[in-house]
Structure formats: C-alpha cells, structure tokens
Amino acid sequence: MSCSVDEHTGLLLYSKMAKDAEKGEWKEYIWNPRTREFLGRTASSWGLILLFYLVFYIFLAGLFALTMYVMLQTLDDHKPTWQDRLTTPGMVIQPESDETFEIIYNIQKTESWDMYTQALDKFLEPYNSTVQEQKNDECKPDEYFLQEDSADVKNNPKRSCQFKRDFLQDCSGLSDRYYGYQDGKPCIIIKMNRVIGMLPGKDGQAPFITCGAKREDTDKIGELMYFPPNGTFNLMYYPYYGKKAQVNYSQPLVAVKFLNITVNEDVNIECKINANNIPSGSERDKFAGRVSFKLRINTIN
Numbered sequence: 001m002s003c004s005v006d007e008h009t010g011l012l013l014y015s016k017m018a019k020d021a022e023k024g025e026w027k028e029y030i031w032n033p034r035t036r037e038f039l040g041r042t043a044s045s046w047g048l049i050l051l052f053y054l055v056f057y058i059f060l061a062g063l064f065a066l067t068m069y070v071m072l073q074t075l076d077d078h079k080p081t082w083q084d085r086l087t088t089p090g091m092v093i094q095p096e097s098d099e100t101f102e103i104i105y106n107i108q109k110t111e112s113w114d115m116y117t118q119a120l121d122k123f124l125e126p127y128n129s130t131v132q133e134q135k136n137d138e139c140k141p142d143e144y145f146l147q148e149d150s151a152d153v154k155n156n157p158k159r160s161c162q163f164k165r166d167f168l169q170d171c172s173g174l175s176d177r178y179y180g181y182q183d184g185k186p187c188i189i190i191k192m193n194r195v196i197g198m199l200p201g202k203d204g205q206a207p208f209i210t211c212g213a214k215r216e217d218t219d220k221i222g223e224l225m226y227f228p229p230n231g232t233f234n235l236m237y238y239p240y241y242g243k244k245a246q247v248n249y250s251q252p253l254v255a256v257k258f259l260n261i262t263v264n265e266d267v268n269i270e271c272k273i274n275a276n277n278i279p280s281g282s283e284r285d286k287f288a289g290r291v292s293f294k295l296r297i298n299t300i301n
Helices: 005-030 043-073 110-127 129-135 165-171 215-220
Strands: 091-094 102-106 187-192 208-213 224-227 254-258 267-274 290-298
Touching: 091 110, 091 267, 091 290, 102 110, 110 129, 110 165, 110 187, 165 187, 165 224, 165 254, 187 267, 187 290, 208 215, 208 224, 208 254, 215 267
Parallel strands: 102 290
Antiparallel strands: 091 187, 187 254, 208 267, 224 254, 267 290
C-alpha cells in the first residue's frame, strides 16, 4: 500500500511543526517573556530560594565556628590534652643511612664514609658549647629537672639542661673530626624518642644503652666504648614538657664506638634501652626500646 504525494507532504509538515513546537517549549522554559520566568521561576522566587540557601550556609558556618571555638578553649597550647602513653619509647641512630638501616663504607675510599662524618657534623651543631651555654642551663645531674605549673599559672617557657657535644668525648668530632671512620673504629650516636612527661627511671637509676651483635654475629662485634660513660641518659634531661613549652630542649645522646669490629663482613647490631621502669620491647614492635642496623667496614677495594 503506497501513500499519495499529498499525504507524504502532510507528514513532513507535521513533523516540522512538532519539532518547532518542541524547540519553542525549550526556549519558553529558559525564558518565558509572558510570565517573565527564568528556568521556570520568577525573579522573586529565585531571590527567596537564594536567600534561603545563603542563610542556611551562614548558619552552618557559624555553628562550625562556634564548635571549634568551644573545643579550642579546652586545649592547652603547650601540652596536648590527650596523648598515647608509650611504655617503651623508640630509638634512632645517627648518621642516618636509609630505610634499610645500613652503614657500609670502605676505609680506602674517603668518599664512601665522608658523607657519614658530614651528617654527624650537621647533627651535632646544635650541641656546640657556645650554643648550649647561650640557650640552656647547667643543671644538677642525677635528678629530674621538674618544672611543674602552679595551679592555673603556667611555668612557661620552661628551661632546659645543657648537653654539650664534648660529653661524647672520642665521638664528639672535636678531637677526631672523622669520628673514627677513617680508622675502622666508627662512632654511632643514639637518641631516644621524646615522650612528654616520661620519667625514665626510678630510685635515682638513669636509663642506659647497651649494644650487641645479633646471635649469628656474636663473635664479630668486638670491644665497644660508650660516651657518656656507661651509655647513660642522665635524669636531669627529664621530664620533657613539649616543643612549645620547652623550646630550647636538647635531647641527651649516647655514642657507641666500635673499636675492633670484624671487617669485610656484615655485622648485624642491636642497641636497646635499659631502665628499671621501662619494659623491654616486644617482638611485635621492632622499634620499641631498641634500634637495629647493619655495619660493614670494607678494607678491600
């Protein structure tokens, strides 16, 4: 069955009219000149809805600001309100090598160990005597340096005790600028992580560091020397009151000098903190109260 020419023309006209009508509806939806509506709303309707959202978001911003203000009133600028109480602080060594905790060098190649001595020089700069005497106090050793607040009166800023690099003696970089690296007797400096309010020791017994080789390397580590003597962290450097309250605080250090470690072989070493009120670290946390690293001194090119 076929359509006549007139019928075909009528269909085309109808289709064109339908498209024109649809196009007109879209134009009228965007802007209707008869009702003066834009996207289906008059100017007053748009004004009311925008005013509503403006008031709504101003209210939310005000509520957020009020909440933050109330919360900030409960905080102390110098001491955290809440903190995780670490029973066993972590330790780190200097010079820092990389994430593998390896110190490897060749005595014959200056460039292989010079970076370690430069790192120690930079690390110990704040411990120079001139800096320490200018910023910190000469404290009474072997007892805690307590500086408690008096009720609501804050005892800030709090003073700090001097720790001079010459306390490290042979590992201070003063008598031997190469820290023993050129002789195959390197120094490693250890510091204990800061914990606010921690009192590491009781009955006047200061915490101290001991280092030893892992089981498979026991016969390789040789003789060790500790500076200060016995590898102690003197009690006068505790408690630590926080970075803002104690701005000039200098962490105490312990240096370990390896006098005759086996050369041309890997030696796996572990140093740990010993104190009568700090529990030993667990096997689950390898950084609790100890630090492990590998030391290798090569003498063969």
